[in-house]
Amino acid sequence: MARGRRAKKKGKRPAQALRRAFWRWLWRAALVIVGALGLSLLAYRWVDPPVTIYTWQEGRRLGMIAQKPVPMARIAPVMARAAVAAEDANFCQHWGFDMAAIRVAIAEGSGRGASTISQQVVKNVWLWHGRSWARKALEAAITPLVEAALPKRRILEIYLNQAEFDEGVFGVEAAAWHYFGVTAAELSAVQAARLAAVLPDPKGRSAARPSAALRERAAAIMDGAATIARDGRAACFED
16 A cells, blocks of 8 residues: 555656646746846837837738838828827827727727727737737736836837838838838828828728728828817827
């Protein structure tokens, strides 16, 4: 009997050792990921993000992509206001999540319109594209950290430099050249509104050849951009 118990104990020890090794590895991996995230948050306050998961995927798929990050000082103010008016009108008033938009989306039974610019920055820079609960959970966890670590103006600057405006065209500088042959600093109010209007569906819409629906959407964005300039909702990202 004693010999049988000793054999059972010996059988348990390797399994316990494997479990302990697995949990040690898991904790170490988690610490590395958290540390890398923290360092990138600090670095991205001043340094533009390098290649992201999505731009890397698109670069491999297409062979090359167009992207040239520029500072906010070289982006037309009307472009910044148009993007906020189109994607997140309460950008200056929330801490990463627009609870009013979320409540409306829940009431309508859809997630459309509930994602803020801060959340989109998290998705574009740190995560992958696609619809999954895992990605949404990570996005929800990282978004408040981004809001705490980066000024609103810098969050918007990163967004404008990472957003996709056409297939293989990333960032407002590349988009301005691609569609209109101008720099981001030279964009007119109409051009900025059309660029903002393609953001929800960059592969299916064209700012250079706008449909009637896109023209109508761009006109609404121009009105929204003017409104947030008047009522102070652009104050957090303007000089």
